[in-house]
Amino acid sequence: GQQVMQIPQYQHVQEGEDFTTYCNSSTTLSNIQWYKQRPGGHPVFLIQLVKSGEVKKQKRLTFQFGEAKKNSSLHITATQTTDVGTYFCAGQGDSWGKFQFGAGTQVVVTP
Amino acid sequence: KAGVTQTPRYLIKTRGQQVTLSCSPISGHRSVSWYQQTPGQGLQFLFEYFSETQRNKGNFPGRFSGRQFSNSRSEMNVSTLELGDSALYLCASSSQGLTNEKLFFGSGTQLSVL
Numbered sequence: 001g002q003q004v005m006q007i008p009q010y011q012h013v014q015e016g017e018d019f020t021t022y023c024n025s026s027t028t029l030s031n032i033q034w035y036k037q038r039p040g041g042h043p044v045f046l047i048q049l050v051k052s053g054e055v056k057k058q059k060r061l062t063f064q065f066g067e068a069k070k071n072s073s074l075h076i077t078a079t080q081t082t083d084v085g086t087y088f089c090a091g092q093g094d095s096w097g098k099f100q101f102g103a104g105t106q107v108v109v110t111p
Numbered sequence: 112k113a114g115v116t117q118t119p120r121y122l123i124k125t126r127g128q129q130v131t132l133s134c135s136p137i138s139g140h141r142s143v144s145w146y147q148q149t150p151g152q153g154l155q156f157l158f159e160y161f162s163e164t165q166r167n168k169g170n171f172p173g174r175f176s177g178r179q180f181s182n183s184r185s186e187m188n189v190s191t192l193e194l195g196d197s198a199l200y201l202c203a204s205s206s207q208g209l210t211n212e213k214l215f216f217g218s219g220t221q222l223s224v225l
Contacts, residue, residue, distance in 0.1 A: 043214075
């Protein structure tokens with residue numbers, strides 16, 4: 001089963017609003033990556049977090065890695081219609097071998 | 112530089128048949144991973160190949176198999192297809208398959224089992 005849980009599964013946002021999606025693991029992660037998949041498209045790499053408590057920003061997107069390296073979040077400010085898509089986190093745990101993806105947060109933006 | 116190429120783009124099969132999907136990684140990439148994507152389930156890891164060897168494997172039945180060729184191209188085979196195998200199959204490549212490398216995904220093969 002899934003070892004990386006992602007919430008919410010679905011997010012309906014009004015354009016201009018902020019929202020946050022969360023990624024949680026039951027075990028400590030060595031690193032975490034975030035991907036975005038546009039409707040009908042394939043996942044595209046956004047960012048990687050490695051250090052405990054790390055925060056990275058990409059324009060309106062802010063990514064955080066928890067102090068215990070068991071959770072991560074993606075916060076988007078002033079949502080735009082171009083933010084539509086599904087956002088996946090992918091965790092790497094030493095015992096897993098490869099990245100385990102969360103179920104994704106599907107984001108719908110209303111103009 | 113060409114991206115990851117997957118063929119075919121769409122496939123329709125019936126139960127009991129078998130299917131082979133192909134993935135050509137980015138030139139120079141030696142690691143190829145395969146994922147199954149279904150609505151609400153995210154991406155489920157199938158296996159990873161590096162230098163023609165399966166290096167990691169997910170929790171899928173033995174009906175799912177793969178291989179990698181000397182040019183790093185990879186194929187995935189599913190035998191005795193079941194309805195539940197209907198999904199988007201994505202492959203992803205990276206240079207060495209190291210933990211700090213990002214994955215480059217292909218457009219996927221949409222498999223429908225009737």
